[in-house]
Amino acid sequence: MDMRFDLAQKAQDDTALVMAGAPSGKGCGGQYCDRCEVRDQAICADLDEQQRGALNRIGRRVSLQAGQTVMWEGDSSTLVANVIEGTLKLSTSTGDGREQIVGVVYASDFIGRPFGARTPHSVTALTDARLCLYPRGAFDGFAREHPVLEHRLLQRTLDDLDRTRAWMLLLGRKNAREKVATLLLDMHNRLPADRGGVIELPLSRQQIADVLGLTIETVSRQIGDLKRMGLIALAGRRGVRIVDADRLEAMAEGE
Amino acid sequence: MDMRFDLAQKAQDDTALVMAGAPSGKGCGGQYCDRCEVRDQAICADLDEQQRGALNRIGRRVSLQAGQTVMWEGDSSTLVANVIEGTLKLSTSTGDGREQIVGVVYASDFIGRPFGARTPHSVTALTDARLCLYPRGAFDGFAREHPVLEHRLLQRTLDDLDRTRAWMLLLGRKNAREKVATLLLDMHNRLPADRGGVIELPLSRQQIADVLGLTIETVSRQIGDLKRMGLIALAGRRGVRIVDADRLEAMAEGE
DNA sequence: CGATTAGTTGAACACCCTCAACCCAAGTGG
DNA sequence: CCACTTGGGTTGAGGGTGTTCAACTAATCG
Numbered sequence: 001m002d003m004r005f006d007l008a009q010k011a012q013d014d015t016a017l018v019m020a021g022a023p024s025g026k027g028c029g030g031q032y033c034d035r036c037e038v039r040d041q042a043i044c045a046d047l048d049e050q051q052r053g054a055l056n057r058i059g060r061r062v063s064l065q066a067g068q069t070v071m072w073e074g075d076s077s078t079l080v081a082n083v084i085e086g087t088l089k090l091s092t093s094t095g096d097g098r099e100q101i102v103g104v105v106y107a108s109d110f111i112g113r114p115f116g117a118r119t120p121h122s123v124t125a126l127t128d129a130r131l132c133l134y135p136r137g138a139f140d141g142f143a144r145e146h147p148v149l150e151h152r153l154l155q156r157t158l159d160d161l162d163r164t165r166a167w168m169l170l171l172g173r174k175n176a177r178e179k180v181a182t183l184l185l186d187m188h189n190r191l192p193a194d195r196g197g198v199i200e201l202p203l204s205r206q207q208i209a210d211v212l213g214l215t216i217e218t219v220s221r222q223i224g225d226l227k228r229m230g231l232i233a234l235a236g237r238r239g240v241r242i243v244d245a246d247r248l249e250a251m252a253e254g255e
Numbered sequence: 256m257d258m259r260f261d262l263a264q265k266a267q268d269d270t271a272l273v274m275a276g277a278p279s280g281k282g283c284g285g286q287y288c289d290r291c292e293v294r295d296q297a298i299c300a301d302l303d304e305q306q307r308g309a310l311n312r313i314g315r316r317v318s319l320q321a322g323q324t325v326m327w328e329g330d331s332s333t334l335v336a337n338v339i340e341g342t343l344k345l346s347t348s349t350g351d352g353r354e355q356i357v358g359v360v361y362a363s364d365f366i367g368r369p370f371g372a373r374t375p376h377s378v379t380a381l382t383d384a385r386l387c388l389y390p391r392g393a394f395d396g397f398a399r400e401h402p403v404l405e406h407r408l409l410q411r412t413l414d415d416l417d418r419t420r421a422w423m424l425l426l427g428r429k430n431a432r433e434k435v436a437t438l439l440l441d442m443h444n445r446l447p448a449d450r451g452g453v454i455e456l457p458l459s460r461q462q463i464a465d466v467l468g469l470t471i472e473t474v475s476r477q478i479g480d481l482k483r484m485g486l487i488a489l490a491g492r493r494g495v496r497i498v499d500a501d502r503l504e505a506m507a508e509g510e
Numbered sequence: 511c512g513a514t515t516a517g518t519t520g521a522a523c524a525c526c527c528t529c530a531a532c533c534c535a536a537g538t539g540g
Numbered sequence: 541c542c543a544c545t546t547g548g549g550t551t552g553a554g555g556g557t558g559t560t561c562a563a564c565t566a567a568t569c570g
Contacts, residue, residue, distance in 0.1 A: 092421065095508050098428040102420040113417070115410050120417040147402040154409045155370050161416045162368070162375040164423070165357040166347065171426035172468025173353040176558065205517060213427025218558055220518055237516065237567070253350050431526065460549060470527055475550055492535090492548070 032056055036132075041108035042082045043152040051146060058138040064088075064125040071112060071123040080112030080139050086129025087202040090121045091210065101211040103164065104202070106190060110156055114140055126202045171213045174254065179212040180222040181251035184232060188242050198241045226251070287311055291387075296363035297337045298407040306401060313393040319343075319380040326367060326378040335367030335394050341384025342457040345376045346465065356466040358419065359457070361445060365411055369395055381457045426468045429509065434467040435477040436506035439487060443497050453496045481506070 033039055033052045044055055064070065064086065071079060073092055083105055090103035090111070102121055105111055113119050114136065134142075143150050170182055191199045201208070205223075209216045226232045231248045233241045242248060288294055288307045299310055319325065319341065326334060328347055338360055345358035345366070357376055360366055368374050369391065389397075398405050425437055446454045456463070460478075464471045481487045486503045488496045497503060 090420070092424045094424065094428060095510065098509075100424040100427040102423045113413065115413060116417070121420060144406065147405065150402065150405060150409060151399065154405060154412065157409065157412045157416060158368065158370060161412060161419060162371070164416060164419045165345070165376060168357045168419070168423060168426060169347045169349065169355040171423055172355040172465075173349060210427075215559060216517080217519085217560085221558095224518075254353075255350065471549080472528085472551085473526060476526095479550075 032061060032132075036084065038082065038084055038108035042132075043110050043149055043156060044082070046148040046152055047146065051149075055134075055142055055149075058142060059132050059134045062131050062133050064129040064131065066125055066127050066129075069122055069124040070131070071119045071121075073119060073122045075119050077113040077116055077119045078136050079133055080110070080114050080136060081131040081133040083107050083109045083111060084130040084132055087126045088129060089124050089126050089203075089207065091124065092121045099210045100213065101207060103160070104211070110153065112136070114143060114153070126207070176212075176214055176218050176222050177225070178252055178254050179214060180208075180219060180226065181231075181248050183208060183212060184226075184240060184242065185245070185248060185252055187240075188245075193241075196235075196241065198235050198239045201238045201240060204237075287316060287387075291339065293337065293339055293363035297387075298365050298404055298411060299337070301403040301407055302401065306404075310389075310397055310404075313397060314387050314389040317386050317388050319384040319386065321380055321382050321384075324377055324379040325386070326374045326376075328374060328377045330374050332368040332371055332374045333391050334388055335365070335369050335391060336386040336388040338362050338364045338366060339385040339387055342381045343384060344379050344381050344458075344462065346379065347376045354465045355468065356462060358415070359466065365408065367391070369398060369408070381462070431467075431469055431473050431477050432480070433507055433509050434469060435463075435474060435481065436486075436503050438463060438467060439481075439495060439497065440500070440503060440507055442495075443500075448496075451490075451496065453490050453494045456493045456495060459492075 033044065033056050036042075039045060039052075044052060047055060061084070062081075070081070070088070071077075085107050088105050088111065089101050090105065091099055091101045093099045104126070105123075111123050111131075143153065170179055174182065187201060187203075188199055191202070193199045203211065205216045205219050208214075209219045212219065223232070223234070226248070227234055229247075231242070231244045231251065233243055235241065288299065288311050291297075294300060294307075299307060302310060316339070317336075325336070325343070326332075340362050343360050343366065344356050345360065346354055346356045348354045359381070360378075366378050366386075398408065425434055429437065442456060442458075443454055446457070448454045458466065460474050461471045463469075464474045467474065478487070478489070481503070482489055484502075486497075486499045486506065488498055490496065
């Protein structure tokens with residue numbers, strides 16, 4: 001079997017989403033939100049105490065293991081969620097199995113398709129992750145009653161759209177060298193580095209290829225070239241340190 | 256000079272946007288909206304009489320000629336608009352002039368970047384067009400005060416995001432044949448056909464190439480092939496008739 | 511330690527790009 | 541009316557970038 005599909009093993013059923021700690025909701029008045037790591041960045045940030053309690057009551061926390069898929073492309077949209085911790089990919093495929101990763105989401109991002117019938121892409125955990133999960137109907141209702149939440153969601157969606165369109169330029173018009181350089185810089189900006197300046201990529205080589213519209217071999221060669229040119233240094237399979245950011249930026253723009 | 260840039264001649268200044276008919280706004284209480292062709296599809300559809308009047312007061316109607324650019328990538332975002340009539344392209348470019356069309360908008364679509372500092376892509380009229388134009392500050396304020404409008408805008412933005420992500424699969428993973436077939440089917444679904452079943456493409460060959468991440472020659476060859484295979488028929492430069500939709504669909508999916 | 515999975519490297523090929531010539535339709539002006 | 545131009549589109553030949561297929565190496569894990 002093609003290893004590309006390994007990460008996409010179908011979760012047996014919904015109960016495979018493990019509850020983290022005690023069940024939330026049920027009159028606990030936002031106790032999870034109070035100590036939530038992302039409450040000031042996520043879409044719930046502008047809610048007041050009471051509203052957050054109400055939202056909390058319709059949601060629940062779940063833990064995901066790396067590789068687990070939360071939503072499937074084309075399925076009816078029944079869930080939405082905030083990402084509390086971890087990194088996930090959004091992906092679509094052609095009928096014959098070619099995959100394209102259409103987004104990578106991090107802590108405090110929002111996933112799922114509110115106000116729509118179908119989930120347009122699959123959502124799969126790249127690392128272990130924790131979500132704050134809401135059933136669609138309840139979330140949609142809550143959102144419609146709370147314009148501050150909808151406004152935040154709108155802002156986030158507009159930002160997503162901008163970023164997605166910028167990525168189209170990469171997919172349509174950049175060559176392999178430029179694509180890889182752009183991705184490394186993008187990850188560098190989004191992920192925390194250790195004190196040595198090394199970032200841990202949340203993506204395998206195959207997944208990098210699926211983000212960039214390339215093959216794994218091309219990605220491997222380009223990364224090797226960048227290393228040989230002294231623009232980056234590698235630390236194990238997933239570790240990367242940007243050595244010469246300026247020259248890497250130049251690569252990314254094709255100069 | 257490279258002909259690719261012809262369509263992007265910079266409008267001399269803002270006053271180049273010609274007012275259509277008498278000036279709107281100024282206490283006319285939504286008279287333009289009353290006879291607006293897109294009022295039931297655009298984001299203002301759910302506003303009541305009075306709200307529409309208020310919105311009308313902050314906007315104005317402008318006419319565009321094919322080729323005119325309304326907004327420039329990277330400029331500070333000062334305008335948003337509804338498209339009343341016509342087709343426009345959204346595009347970004349690399350530093351060295353490679354262009355990618357990141358969206359094509361039609362009547363009743365919304366353009367511009369509300370709630371954000373910069374316009375992430377240029378907007379250029381492909382055909383003559385009419386817009387209902389709002390200054391950013393006033394529009395943002397109105398939207399925040401009218402959740403029904405924001406909700407419509409959110410729905411539209413979510414749809415745009417879905418469509419954009421679907422296009423990423425095309426850009427990253429489809430070959431030239433599949434790309435061209437997909438575009439023709441997409442246009443077929445979005446544009447009105449005459450009684451002979453012929454649709455008038457709003458895009459030149461170069462623009463098709465810029466949507467698909469190809470070169471003009473490749474587009475021309477692929478269209479020629481599809482014609483020779485009897486899947487489509489051509490009528491002049493811009494006219495296309497889908498002869499065998501099923502086989503074209505199969506082409507589009509790579510079967 | 512072998513077994514397994516992820517990543518690298520090489521050689522040959524294919525697809526699409528590049529560059530160039532050419533065609534065609536629609537002006538324009540003598 | 542015809543020669544000439546101009547812009548968009550087509551066609552051809554050749555080459556390069558990235559893919560494909562295969563073998564190999566490096567990490568990880570029992």
